[in-house]
Amino acid sequence: MVTKYKALSVVAASFLAISLTACGAGGSTSGSTTDTKTSAAPTATAPAKKQENITITFQNIYPDPTDPKNGMLKKIVNDFQTKNPNIKIELDSLNTDQQKLKLKTQAASKEVPDITIVNPSAQMKPFVDAGLFAPLNDMVEQNGLKATFQEGILNWYTFNNNIYALPDGNNIGLVYYNKDLFKQAGVEVPKTFEEMVAAVKTLKGKGIQPMAIGEKDSWTGSFLFMNVLLRTNGGPGFLQAVVDGKKTFADPAFTDAVSSFQDLVQAGAFQEGATSFDYNAGENLFKTGKAAMYYMGSWATGGIETSSVNGKVGVFKFPTVKGKGNPDEFMLAPGSAFAVSANSKHLKETKDFLNYFMLNFPKEAFAVKGAVGIAQKVDGDFKAAGYSDMAMEVLGLFKQVKGGDLAFDNTMNPGTAQGHLTSIQNLFVQKKDPAEVGKEHQTAYETNKK
Amino acid sequence: MNVLRVSKWTIAMFVLPCLLIYVSLVFVPILVSLYSGLLDWNGIGESTFVGLKNFQTLLFADPVFWPSVRRTLMFAVFSMAEIPVALGVAILLNRFIKKPNFLVSSYFLPVILSVVIIGQLWKTIYNPAAMGGMLNQVLDMLNLHGWTRSWLTDPKIAMYSLYFVALWQYLGYHTLIQFTGIQNIPADIYEAARIDGAEGLKADWHITFPMNIPIFKISIVLAFIGSLQAFDMVMVMTAGGPAHATDVISTHMYNMSFLSMKYGYGSAIAAFLVGMCLIATVIINAVFNRLERRFS
Numbered sequence: 025m026v027t028k029y030k031a032l033s034v035v036a037a038s039f040l041a042i043s044l045t046a047c048g049a050g051g052s053t054s055g056s057t058t059d060t061k062t063s064a065a066p067t068a069t070a071p072a073k074k075q076e077n078i079t080i081t082f083q084n085i086y087p088d089p090t091d092p093k094n095g096m097l098k099k100i101v102n103d104f105q106t107k108n109p110n111i112k113i114e115l116d117s118l119n120t121d122q123q124k125l126k127l128k129t130q131a132a133s134k135e136v137p138d139i140t141i142v143n144p145s146a147q148m149k150p151f152v153d154a155g156l157f158a159p160l161n162d163m164v165e166q167n168g169l170k171a172t173f174q175e176g177i178l179n180w181y182t183f184n185n186n187i188y189a190l191p192d193g194n195n196i197g198l199v200y201y202n203k204d205l206f207k208q209a210g211v212e213v214p215k216t217f218e219e220m221v222a223a224v225k226t227l228k229g230k231g232i233q234p235m236a237i238g239e240k241d242s243w244t245g246s247f248l249f250m251n252v253l254l255r256t257n258g259g260p261g262f263l264q265a266v267v268d269g270k271k272t273f274a275d276p277a278f279t280d281a282v283s284s285f286q287d288l289v290q291a292g293a294f295q296e297g298a299t300s301f302d303y304n305a306g307e308n309l310f311k312t313g314k315a316a317m318y319y320m321g322s323w324a325t326g327g328i329e330t331s332s333v334n335g336k337v338g339v340f341k342f343p344t345v346k347g348k349g350n351p352d353e354f355m356l357a358p359g360s361a362f363a364v365s366a367n368s369k370h371l372k373e374t375k376d377f378l379n380y381f382m383l384n385f386p387k388e389a390f391a392v393k394g395a396v397g398i399a400q401k402v403d404g405d406f407k408a409a410g411y412s413d414m415a416m417e418v419l420g421l422f423k424q425v426k427g428g429d430l431a432f433d434n435t436m437n438p439g440t441a442q443g444h445l446t447s448i449q450n451l452f453v454q455k456k457d458p459a460e461v462g463k464e465h466q467t468a469y470e471t472n473k474k
Numbered sequence: 475m476n477v478l479r480v481s482k483w484t485i486a487m488f489v490l491p492c493l494l495i496y497v498s499l500v501f502v503p504i505l506v507s508l509y510s511g512l513l514d515w516n517g518i519g520e521s522t523f524v525g526l527k528n529f530q531t532l533l534f535a536d537p538v539f540w541p542s543v544r545r546t547l548m549f550a551v552f553s554m555a556e557i558p559v560a561l562g563v564a565i566l567l568n569r570f571i572k573k574p575n576f577l578v579s580s581y582f583l584p585v586i587l588s589v590v591i592i593g594q595l596w597k598t599i600y601n602p603a604a605m606g607g608m609l610n611q612v613l614d615m616l617n618l619h620g621w622t623r624s625w626l627t628d629p630k631i632a633m634y635s636l637y638f639v640a641l642w643q644y645l646g647y648h649t650l651i652q653f654t655g656i657q658n659i660p661a662d663i664y665e666a667a668r669i670d671g672a673e674g675l676k677a678d679w680h681i682t683f684p685m686n687i688p689i690f691k692i693s694i695v696l697a698f699i700g701s702l703q704a705f706d707m708v709m710v711m712t713a714g715g716p717a718h719a720t721d722v723i724s725t726h727m728y729n730m731s732f733l734s735m736k737y738g739y740g741s742a743i744a745a746f747l748v749g750m751c752l753i754a755t756v757i758i759n760a761v762f763n764r765l766e767r768r769f770s
């Protein structure tokens with residue numbers, strides 16, 4: 025008996041030993057695959073490689089099939105695949121928030137998809153600093169791609185003279201308004217901020233919701249607030265002045281902006297419970313004709329055009345505040361951009377694909393009426409292509425842009441930006457002393473700057 | 475033991491793989507995040523070791539942290555206070571309803587629904603009347619105009635509105651657990667009690683309650699740990715806003731790690747949360763060991 029069980033235990037032990045070594049082997053193979061990947065890279069440039077099947081992962085933020093950009097994306101990808109049968113483009117379509125989170129998680133383990141989406145300036149800097157993106161300088165020279173972009177736009181994606189991403193949009197902040205509701209309340213398009221506050225009161229008095237906002241996503245309020253600051257500062261560059269140590273958040277330009285912004289909130293501009301409305305819910309109020317005004321980036325044009333208020337909507341520039349500022353200076357929103365992973369297994373093919381994609385982007389976006397506010401020059405007659413009057417107005421505004429500021433979170437580090445977003449969101453639910461708000465900002469800035 | 479004389483080595487050999495998997499999936503991540511809590515790291519680039527500085531900031535200099543702990547603990551207290559109610563419902567169901575299964579499953583229904591759906595549902599219920607909020611409309615209809623509120627955006631009330639949704643959602647869950655426990659108590663005990671003159675509430679106090687203590691404990695632990703980790707519902711309904719008014723520990727952790735990109739700091743919060751869960755479990759166990767001894 026004893027020997028029998030001894031035999032059993034030996035068998036058991038050997039089983040275990042095998043499973044353990046299997047585990048160990050598994051571990052070491054997964055460890056070594058990365059080695060083989062990197063060592064395979066040089067051989068990949070060998071001529072025999074042409075027939076090899078390649079998969080490129082393309083993370084993007086056009087998941088909504090009703091969005092014209094989604095169809096455009098699929099069309100360009102399919103065209104490319106037909107021309108390059110050995111290359112498969114795998115789409116990883118996510119909405120913006122999910123994509124941001126997924127990319128950060130992937131970046132933490134240095135496994136960035138071949139093509140991914142980043143936001144300009146301060147928001148993409150940590151990724152660039154960590155060496156995750158491949159420079160695209162040589163690629164933008166190919167086939168004249170660089171010349172298709174608008175003047176200066178690529179600067180927001182350039183670090184140490186290297187271009188790291190190619191933007192899909194170049195937008196400005198503006199106010200959409202519902203002409204019918206304005207007429208109903210007998211309100212004119214406001215020329216100054218003070219007139220805007222007065223218009224809000226008149227609309228409110230007539231039982232019309234003056235403005236819509238989705239302030240649960242706190243950047244929406246910040247975007248509007250920063251436009252007020254752009255005016256009270258008498259021009260762009262307030263945040264840069266703070267970073268350069270020339271100004272603090274105690275500056276009158278800032279506190280004036282806070283008190284003016286509060287005037288708007290206290291006049292009842294925004295819908296009750298605005299901080300529980302997310303971006304889409306807020307925009308829907310305007311799109312369903314329930315609100316008279318909507319401040320947003322020009323990217324909203326397409327969505328409003330396909331909604332029920334189409335035809336009744338006009339746009340105007342954000343007015344001067346207390347007589348300060350120039351309405352031709354806008355909140356600028358260089359869009360999210362396509363970046364290529366520095367560790368991509370097929371760097372060359374990925375760059376080739378992105379080159380192809382961006383070259384075709386303006387044409388295809390124009391065809392699906394999604395070309396208002398893209399980052400590239402568009403040839404074509406918008407009017408003849410059936411773009412609405414409102415879209416034409418927006419295009420007209422683009423021509424009047426004389427510079428401006430970037431959104432707060434594109435200028436400041438993420439920690440300070442979060443402090444700012446919370447502080448502004450708070451103004452929607454309670455009145456605060458502007459000096460106190462400035463102090464909150466200053467504290468957030470001091471504790472987060474490096 | 476004598477029949478199957480397996481050496482300790484053999485046992486160890488068989489247990490080891492499971493143990494390894496368990497350790498690598500549970501303890502290693504905890505240790506890793508403990509270690510990350512000692513770093514100044516944005517989650518992407520280079521990290522620097524800063525020792526206990528994150529914890530120091532967390533405990534002494536973060537104006538958002540302690541209020542979020544308080545809200546989390548309040549969440550736990552409310553959830554635990556719900557369990558006696560669930561027990562009461564279970565007792566009533568068991569006593570007065572002939573075929574209680576249908577009722578039990580309808581109470582259980584909200585548990586099956588995804589929290590995201592529940593959150594969206596209650597968000598629309600809580601909306602201002604002008605935006606179609608059902609709760610405020612009903613209050614208006616009842617002429618209780620003074621009672622209408624901006625339920626999710628008034629910093630004083632928002633958190634309580636969230637507590638309520640969680641209580642509503644999990645009442646059925648705890649009722650089901652308690653109900654199952656009650657059904658496992660043999661009927662003859664109640665019969666014997668009846669002969670001795672104990673019926674109704676008296677029988678509940680002397681039989682149902684003591685015999686259900688282990689089940690009670692399961693509910694309490696689930697409620698407590700569950701509410702410490704409350705995250706999804708808060709995220710869907712308010713995302714911690716307005717201005718941190720509904721931030722709980724887990725949403726604060728999320729904001730710090732992923733939005734403010736202070737991964738190290740977020741890990742320090744995570745470490746604190748793990749510690750809190752462990753301590754809570756130990757305390758709850760100790761309390762229940764006492765209770766069980768007293769009632770058995």
